[in-house]
Amino acid sequence: MRERNESLLWMYEKMVEIRYYEETMVNVYLEGKLPPKIQKGLAFDIGSGPVPGEMHLAAGQEPVAVGVCAHLKKEDTVVGTHRPHHFAIAKGVPLDRMTAEMFGKAAGLGKGKGGHMHLFDPEHRFSCSGIIGASLPPACGAALAAKKLGRDWVAVAFFGEGAANQGSFHESLNLAALWKLPVVFVCEDNYWAISVPKPAAASIEKISDRASAYGMPGVHVPNNDAVEVWEAAGAAVERARGGGGPTLIEVRTDRYLGHFQGDAEVYRPKDEVAKLRANDPIPRLAAQLQAQKLLDDAQRTAVEARARARVDEAYAFARSAAYPAAADALADVFV
Amino acid sequence: MSESRTLTMAQAISEAIAQEMERDPSVFVMGEDIGRYGGIFGATAGLLDRFGPERIMDTPISETAFIGAATGAAATGMRPIAELMFVDFFGVCMDQIYNHLAKNTYMAGGNIRLPVVLMTAVGGGYNDAAQHSQCLFGTFAHLPGLKVVVPSNAHDAKGLMIESIRDDNPVMFMFHKGIMGLPWMAYFEGSTTEVPQEPYTIPFGQARVVRQGADLTIVTLSQMVHKAALAAAELGREGIEAEVIDLRTLVPLDRQAVLESVAKTGRLLVVDEDYLSFGLTGEIAAIVAENLDTVQLRAPVRRLAVPDVPIPYSRPLERFVIPQVESIVEAARELCRARSVQAMPA
Numbered sequence: 001m002r003e004r005n006e007s008l009l010w011m012y013e014k015m016v017e018i019r020y021y022e023e024t025m026v027n028v029y030l031e032g033k034l035p036p037k038i039q040k041g042l043a044f045d046i047g048s049g050p051v052p053g054e055m056h057l058a059a060g061q062e063p064v065a066v067g068v069c070a071h072l073k074k075e076d077t078v079v080g081t082h083r084p085h086h087f088a089i090a091k092g093v094p095l096d097r098m099t100a101e102m103f104g105k106a107a108g109l110g111k112g113k114g115g116h117m118h119l120f121d122p123e124h125r126f127s128c129s130g131i132i133g134a135s136l137p138p139a140c141g142a143a144l145a146a147k148k149l150g151r152d153w154v155a156v157a158f159f160g161e162g163a164a165n166q167g168s169f170h171e172s173l174n175l176a177a178l179w180k181l182p183v184v185f186v187c188e189d190n191y192w193a194i195s196v197p198k199p200a201a202a203s204i205e206k207i208s209d210r211a212s213a214y215g216m217p218g219v220h221v222p223n224n225d226a227v228e229v230w231e232a233a234g235a236a237v238e239r240a241r242g243g244g245g246p247t248l249i250e251v252r253t254d255r256y257l258g259h260f261q262g263d264a265e266v267y268r269p270k271d272e273v274a275k276l277r278a279n280d281p282i283p284r285l286a287a288q289l290q291a292q293k294l295l296d297d298a299q300r301t302a303v304e305a306r307a308r309a310r311v312d313e314a315y316a317f318a319r320s321a322a323y324p325a326a327a328d329a330l331a332d333v334f335v
Numbered sequence: 336m337s338e339s340r341t342l343t344m345a346q347a348i349s350e351a352i353a354q355e356m357e358r359d360p361s362v363f364v365m366g367e368d369i370g371r372y373g374g375i376f377g378a379t380a381g382l383l384d385r386f387g388p389e390r391i392m393d394t395p396i397s398e399t400a401f402i403g404a405a406t407g408a409a410a411t412g413m414r415p416i417a418e419l420m421f422v423d424f425f426g427v428c429m430d431q432i433y434n435h436l437a438k439n440t441y442m443a444g445g446n447i448r449l450p451v452v453l454m455t456a457v458g459g460g461y462n463d464a465a466q467h468s469q470c471l472f473g474t475f476a477h478l479p480g481l482k483v484v485v486p487s488n489a490h491d492a493k494g495l496m497i498e499s500i501r502d503d504n505p506v507m508f509m510f511h512k513g514i515m516g517l518p519w520m521a522y523f524e525g526s527t528t529e530v531p532q533e534p535y536t537i538p539f540g541q542a543r544v545v546r547q548g549a550d551l552t553i554v555t556l557s558q559m560v561h562k563a564a565l566a567a568a569e570l571g572r573e574g575i576e577a578e579v580i581d582l583r584t585l586v587p588l589d590r591q592a593v594l595e596s597v598a599k600t601g602r603l604l605v606v607d608e609d610y611l612s613f614g615l616t617g618e619i620a621a622i623v624a625e626n627l628d629t630v631q632l633r634a635p636v637r638r639l640a641v642p643d644v645p646i647p648y649s650r651p652l653e654r655f656v657i658p659q660v661e662s663i664v665e666a667a668r669e670l671c672r673a674r675s676v677q678a679m680p681a
Contacts (some may be wrong), residue, residue, distance in 0.1 A: 043521040047461030052650060054463055104462070104649030115464040115648030130466040131424065132396050165395035166427065193396055195372040201395035262519055267371045326655035329647050 005294055007070045012289060013240055014069075015062040015282050018086045019093070022059040022257075024311055025085075025102075029055045029261050044262050050319065051102050056083040060224070060256035061283045064188045065090040065253075067229025068156055070109035071237040076329035077142035077155040079082040080128035081188075082117045087128070087158055093121045095314035112324050112325050113332065133166030135159050136185065137138035140172050143181035143240070154182040154240040161250075162193030164207040173214040173248065182240035184233065185248045190255040197268035220250040226285050252278070337556050339529040343516025345377030347489035347530050348454070350418060351496035352379065354534045356386055359414060362500060365389040365401045366418030366599045369594045375420055376456045376515050398428035402453065406505075407437045414500060419455040422471050422509060434592065435478030436505045448503045452496075453481075458511040458558055458608055460602045461520055462653055465645035472607070473555070475586040482539060483585040487514065487560035491583055494537030501536065511558040511608075519614030523561035540587035544596070548576035551602035551670055554593055554619050556582040559606050566663035569602040575671050577604075585615065590622050594630055597623050601633035602670050606658050611640040634673035 002010060030324030032038075032049030035186055037043060046052065058065070059084070069078065069090035080087035088098055093109070102116045109121055117130035125142070127136060139157035146153035164187055176183045187207045191198050204210070211218025216240075219232045229251055236247035243247040258265050289295035295303075342350065356362045362381055370393040373380035384393040394401040398419060405415040419425060425432065432453065442449050447507045458546035459468030476483045484499055484506055486492035491511065499506040514526030545560060546567050560581045567577040578596050582589065597603045603623055605616040623630055623656045647653050 024624075039521045042518055042521065046463075046520050048521070052462035053648065054467065101648075104652070108649075110648075112652060113465075113645075114648045114651030115462065118464055118648070119464065130464070133427065162396040163399045167397070167399050168427070193367070194375070195368045196393050196395070200393060263346065323651050324649055326651045329644055329652035329655045331640060333644050 001188065007230060008028055008227065008285070008289060009294060011066040011070050011280075012285050012295070013307055014066045014090050015226065016061045016063065017310060018089050018194065019059055019282060021085060021089060021272060022057040023310045025051070025055065025057055026257070026261065029313065032157055033262075039166045039300065043113055047259045049173060051116075052104075055116060055138035055261040056259065057257045058083050058086040058255075060276060060280070061188055061190060062086050063224050063229045063252050064158065064186060064251045067226050068158075068186055068233040070230055071234050072154070072156065074124060075153045077125040077139060077153065079139045079142070079155070079161060080126065080156050081135060081158055081163075082128070082132070084117065084119055084128035086180040088119055088121070088126055088281065090299065091126045092124045093126050095310060096317040099314040100321045102284065103311065103318040104128050104317060104323065106324040106328070107220075107317075107321040111328065111332070116184065133159060133168040135163075136168050136172035139183050139185075140176050140181055143176065143183040144179065146182055150176055152241050154184060154188060154204040156184045158186045158188060160193065161189035161198050161207055162196070162201060163193070171178070173210070173216065173246070176246040177215040177224045180243070180245040182243070183246040184236045184240055185246060186233070188246065189250055189252050192255060192268070194259045199243040204299035206250060209247055211248035216248055218248045221249065224251065224253045224279065224281050226281055227288065268300065301310070339531050341527055342489045342493075342530040343377075344486065344510060345491045345515040345517065347493040348378045348496050348510065348573075349373075349380050349382060349527055350530070351427060351493045351534070352500070353385060355497055355500040356382070356390065358534070361412060361414045362416065363392065363413065364416045364418070365392045365394050367394055367396055367420050369393060369418050370583060375417060378510065378514055378515075379417065381559065399431050400408065400426060402428045403435065404429035405451045405453070406431065406439065407448060409451045410439070410447055411586065412425060413481050414450045416452040416500065419453060420676045421467050422455040422457045423466050423469050423662040424613060425471065425474075433478055433611050434479075435479050440504065441480055442664065443655045449505050450500075450503045450554055451505045452508055453505065455508065456507040456512050457509045458513055459646045459653060459657055460513045460558070462648055464648035468646035468653075470509070470557070470607075470609040472585055472609045473618075475509070476615065481586060484508045484539065484555045484583070485585060486510065486583065487557055487583060488510065488526045489516070489530050489538060490541070493530050494535050495539075495583065497534050498536040498539060502539075509557070514561065515556045523558065523562065525561045526558075537583070539584045540589050541583065542589035542592035543581045543583055544592070545579040545581050546577065548578035549600055550580070550603055551667055552593070552596040552600045552616065553577050553579045553604045553606055553663070553667065554582065555606040556585070556615075556637045557608065559571060559608050562658065562660045563606055563663055564668065565660045569660070569664050575667060577667055581622045593619060593622055594626055597632070598630045601631055603632070604637045604663070604666055604670055606663055607638075608657055609640060612643050614640065616640045634670050637666050637670045639663060
């Protein structure tokens with residue numbers, strides 16, 4: 001558990017690291033996917049290049065991950081979503097093996113079997129899933145295990161606002177409240193479920209209002225602000241750790257990129273992203289830290305250099321790592 | 336006279352739906368991102384502008400609710416089409432599919448009609464890993480009560496979609512992403528074909544002979560039809576003539592087409608992108624095994640499918656587990672080299 005100032009500085013550095021990680025991926029992902037290297041007539045080929053398959057990036061959503069994970073210990077569980085990098089980085093998943101997984105390399109977290117939506121790091125108790133709403137039940141399970149083992153571990157389930165209309169959300173909230181499980185449910189409301197805006201998917205404005213229906217506190221954090229997320233999450237984690245049961249937190253956050261890379265975003269107003277970026281939470285936190293004399297220009301430059309070095313090193317590691325042997329595909333169905 | 340033009344499979348499906356929606360006001364579509372987006376794989380492109388949001392309904396991410404609602408609406412006089420974005424997402428809504436949509440007609444003694452089309456994207460080959468790459472043909476064909484349609488090209492997709500919408504029973508319409516002709520995913524060009532303008536139907540249970548041959552029969556479906564056709568061309572250059580059969584529908588299944596072809600060639604290779612065990616390849620092999628009194632085999636049956644592992648992400652791993660043109664060629668060669676089946680002594 002860090003002191004407030006230490007936490008805010010840690011959060012700032014992690015946000016810078018996450019943003020640079022995602023921006024790097026934007027370019028790496030495009031390698032080999034554009035004409036003329038691909039099938040004639042295609043504009044883009046999702047299956048080509050060093051990082052193939054779908055790619056969901058979280059630029060803009062950093063406050064949710066760092067504000068919550070700043071309160072967590074290594075033994076606490078985090079279950080993320082199909083857009084998982086910011087959570088993984090904030091939870092301490094090693095960048096090199098995580099990146100190697102996305103390059104499909106043998107040194108990856110899952111030996112190349114999982115890919116970017118399926119990152120598993122049992123050491124740091126991190127996992128995620130490509131299925132919407134899949135994070136909540138296993139987080140309840142991790143919390144149940146902590147209770148049965150008599151430990152003060154907590155579990156966090158991250159999910160999007162779209163997932164709050166999935167059955168698993170409702171069942172899990174009920175179960176967690178009923179059994180007083182040490183869980184924190186964190187809804188990342190980025191407004192868009194692929195192309196479907198939040199008001200077209202639910203008749204209430206705030207998902208956090210649903211908490212009372214299950215008998216737990218519901219907290220709404222409106223402005224994608226890292227410090228506000230940190231404060232709300234601090235209370236929820238403390239409550240869970242102290243045996244007070246679950247909390248539902250909803251954070252209004254922003255998705256700067258497409259649902260997946262290559263998404264033409266025909267559904268999104270053309271000027272929306274520019275407006276969202278004008279409210280970027282990273283410079284906002286920097287300004288706050290500088291105003292409080294916790295960060296000066298030189299330190300800010302140093303933070304950026306450190307974060308970039310870590311990310312660049314991870315990509316270099318992933319790129320140069322070896323592919324698994326083809327027949328390794330047959331291993332690991334069972335232990 | 337109407338003209339033929341070349342359409343991608345995605346365009347053919349969307350045209351079939353549009354024509355049926357014009358003909359029948361009870362047809363409507365529900366699903367995630369099927370409106371403004373036009374379906375993640377383009378199967379409903381253009382429909383929102385044409386028919387409006389009352390009939391082209393974007394849903395919340397609530398598959399149990401909207402697929403179950405399709406069953407209820409069908410029982411109440413409508414003809415819904417629901418899209419399950421990826422077949423892999425069946426897990427969140429399987430009760431409504433497996434225990435209700437597929438069974439209510441039977442449990443009602445045939446007194447309930449459920450004209451639902453459940454369309455869904457299947458298949459891998461573009462490194463989307465274990466939760467977005469499955470085919471699951473066998474999972475759905477195994478269950479009594481769902482018709483299962485698996486087109487391999489635009490022409491068949493249009494005729495089979497219209498047939499599906501007009502059928503008074505639940506139909507699972509499974510389109511492979513790698514033959515939809517999307518501008519963002521490599522595909523087999525043989526899947527983009529001439530398609531007549533006017534509405535037409537293709538009856539269920541009629542396989543199509545893609546290529547004639549006397550040396551072995553390759554029974555397959557969906558995207559694998561195109562890999563098998565390429566493999567057959569390669570084999571032809573070596574003097575091995577493969578007959579390729581596209582099943583087109585699994586329920587009902589054209590058993591006769593399989594038996595007739597194998598009776599002619601005496602060799603059977605079944606090629607499937609689904610898992611190997613307890614599935615399609617075993618079913619086709621069993622049909623032949625049950626008819627060995629009339630079908631004479633010259634070699635043991637061969638099966639090529641995903642070797643009972645989840646679909647891995649990494650490119651060399653995925654290529655290894657999903658049958659490729661080269662692996663079909665190799666299996667066919669081995670099959671033709673294999674010893675004849677000797678009759679057991681009396």
